């Protein structure tokens with residue numbers, strides 16, 4: 408906690424949705440991490456047998472909880488050895504450390520930064536850490552970018568809609584692709600589909616202003632858990648995608664849970680009922696953060712199928728060499744057939 412106190416940050420600034428924290432905070436964290444003398448591990452010296460072959464990196468696909476359980480049981484020994492490696496590289500006596508690994512966004516070896524401030528029992532929050540010192544993107548977001556680039560392979564004229572705009576991820580996508588549309592939820596002050604004075608586009612995910620069948624790819628990274636009526640958002644994604652278009656989603660997901668955990672709900676009178684202690688995630692535009700309504704379970708994949716999507720699956724990935732650590736990291740992908 409010493410590190411965070413020195414930076415004058417609030418704990419919630421960094422606990423969740425880390426890639427969406429305001430960029431002035433991200434810059435301070437990044438500067439502090441880069442000037443600190445952190446213990447550093449080299450990923451290219453890691454055991455080869457624990458790596459996934461490059462052409463299999465996104466191929467561990469689980470359409471259902473049963474298939475996930477089968478994968479875990481078939482690969483118990485491999486998963487255990489990966490877990491042991493992760494525990495071994497976390498220094499005992501430091502608040503933070505770094506891993507030199509390949510960043511798929513920068514397309515070269517970079518220093519990836521990890522702090523140990525919010526992990527359980529001294530383990531890092533791998534999902535939101537391993538932040539590249541150059542592109543500023545953490546584990547989860549670098550993986551989404553990697554999957555998009557290597558597997559979805561949008562063409563030069565592809566229209567990509569990403570449900571964020573004030574983030575390093577939006578900027579990285581915009582550098583790579585010519586037609587990236589981003590938006591934030593700005594509320595009633597700006598008409599839907601219009602931009603505020605800083606050029607940020609306002610969208611309500613349950614009533615997108617995108618034309619039907621107008622985009623090739625939609626990317627939603629830790630957004631849908633903040634949308635009480637996420638079913639309407641999924642229907643809007645389906646409507647907006649072209650035939651053959653792809654959806655890539657990350658959300659807080661409980662791998663062992665068949666059903667979604669409802670943390671909060673909106674009552675008929677529009678007030679909020681907290682079913683569990685309120686959890687706020689980083690939000691670039693609101694210092695309080697964004698309320699998390701759901702920790703999703705496997706029924707989320709069923710909701711995607713009900714919205715019309717096909718090929719709905721959860722992809723598990725792990726690679727020390729690419730800085731994708733944290734046991735079972737996942738993203739959910741689907742297509743509009």
Ligand SMILES: [Zn+2]
Nearest residue numbers: 510513539542
């Ligand atoms: Zn990078």
